[in-house]
Amino acid sequence: MSQFLIRSRNSGDLDILEIDGELDAHTATQLEDAFKALIGRNRTRIVVNCAELQYISSAGLGVFMAYIEDVRGTGGDIKLSNLSPKVYNVFDLLGFPALYDILDDETEAVAKFSS
Amino acid sequence: MSKPKTHTLRVHATTANIAAVRDFVASHAEAHGFNTEDIDRIRLAVDEAYTNVIKHAYDFDESQWVSIEVKTDPRTIHVVISDSGRSFNPDGYQEPNIEERIKMRKRGGVGVFLIHKLMDEVEYRKQGSLNEIVLTKHL
Numbered sequence: 001m002s003q004f005l006i007r008s009r010n011s012g013d014l015d016i017l018e019i020d021g022e023l024d025a026h027t028a029t030q031l032e033d034a035f036k037a038l039i040g041r042n043r044t045r046i047v048v049n050c051a052e053l054q055y056i057s058s059a060g061l062g063v064f065m066a067y068i069e070d071v072r073g074t075g076g077d078i079k080l081s082n083l084s085p086k087v088y089n090v091f092d093l094l095g096f097p098a099l100y101d102i103l104d105d106e107t108e109a110v111a112k113f114s115s
Numbered sequence: 116m117s118k119p120k121t122h123t124l125r126v127h128a129t130t131a132n133i134a135a136v137r138d139f140v141a142s143h144a145e146a147h148g149f150n151t152e153d154i155d156r157i158r159l160a161v162d163e164a165y166t167n168v169i170k171h172a173y174d175f176d177e178s179q180w181v182s183i184e185v186k187t188d189p190r191t192i193h194v195v196i197s198d199s200g201r202s203f204n205p206d207g208y209q210e211p212n213i214e215e216r217i218k219m220r221k222r223g224g225v226g227v228f229l230i231h232k233l234m235d236e237v238e239y240r241k242q243g244s245l246n247e248i249v250l251t252k253h254l
Contacts, residue, residue, distance in 0.1 A: 002134040025166045026130035057133075057162045058229055062222030065213070069220050086155055093232050094213050094225055 002026040006034050014045045014110060020052035023060030031060070035067045035078075044076025047109045051082035056090050064100065077101065081109040119188045128169045128198070129177040136183055137162045140194055143185045147192055148254060156233040157192065157252055163226035164196045164248050172200030172246060194250040202246050203227075205239050 004027035007018040015038055023031060038046060048064075064078060071078055079101040083091065091097065103109040124139045126132040141158040149157065165181060173179040184195040211224050231237055236251035 001131050022134060024130070024133050024162060025169070026133050055158075057159060057166065058223060058225045059166060061225065065217050066220055066222040068217055089155075090159065090229075093229060096213075099214060099217060 004030055006030060008034065011047075011110060014047055014113060015043050016047045016049055016106065016110075018049045018052065022055040023053060023063075024055065024057040025059035028059040028063050031063045032066070035063065035071075039067065039070055039074075042074065044071040044074045045113055046071065046076065046078045047106060047113075048078060048080050049082050049106045049109075050080055050084070050087060051106075053084070053087050056087050058094075061091065061094060061096070064096075068100065077113070079103060079109040079112055081106045119186055122185045124183045126181055126183070127177055128173045128175075128179040128181050128200075130166070130169060133162055133165060136165045136181075139183060140185055143187065144192055144252075147187045149192070149252070153252060157194070157250070160230045160233040160250050161194055161196070163230050164194075164250060167203070167226050168196060168198045168200065171203060172198040174200075176200075190254045192252050192254075195247055196250070197242070197245045197247045199244050200246070202241065203239060203248075 002022040002024050004021035004023055009016050017034055019031065038044065068078055081103045082105055083102060091102065101112055103112060122143055124136065126136060137158045140161045141154050144154045144157045168181050169175060179200060182197040186193040208227055211228055216224060230250065234250045235253050238249040240247040240249060
């Protein structure tokens with residue numbers, strides 16, 4: 001069965017989600033619930049650190065598609081960092097790099113919020 | 116010349132089986148000599164096709180069955196995914212505008228687009244009451 005977990009932490013007014021494992025139609029609701037919980041608390045400055053993300057399918061990409069407008073509408077954003085080349089390729093196939101901030105590492109993603 | 120080989124997996128239509136389905140196909144692609152990049156492409160295309168069956172052919176009815184057949188000949192792998200649910204009409208399919216879908220807060224709708232990008236050939240067939248999608252990749 002697909003293995004996936006999320007570790008979350010704060011960095012000032014930012015929330016960092018470290019996602020680990022396989023993000024597919026079986027596990028996507030976990031990320032969706034995490035985004036919903038943050039948005040519900042008006043925490044919309046979010047960095048998703050994908051260093052331990054081994055795999056993503058369109059069900060996983062769909063979670064990023066579904067919430068980015070809500071988050072940006074409140075002045076926040078979802079920025080992604082630390083994607084492996086394999087995971088980046090899937091984002092790239094759908095043209096995500098033109099629509100989302102995708103940074104090499106978490107520090108850059110955090111800094112981008114203040115630039 | 117080696118004979119074509121066939122391996123079959125039959126599973127219930129549930130997202131709990133997605134990892135097993137894609138790993139089953141990936142292991143045969145690896146054994147057949149595909150490189151890592153192509154194995155990743157095949158794995159994702161199979162995931163998308165199987166997920167579409169769960170969602171669109173069977174409306175998440177986990178009592179239904181899906182058959183995954185891997186056929187290899189010397190230069191090619193064919194993955195045939197069969198269901199007995201609602202048929203997909205490829206003629207009615209349009210390439211998604213991702214930016215537009217994001218603005219409308221819509222998720223999904225991109226699986227078929229990915230399958231076509233990832234595989235060399237994609238064929239939809241009807242065999243009696245069965246719907247089949249055939250995903251083909253050449254070595």
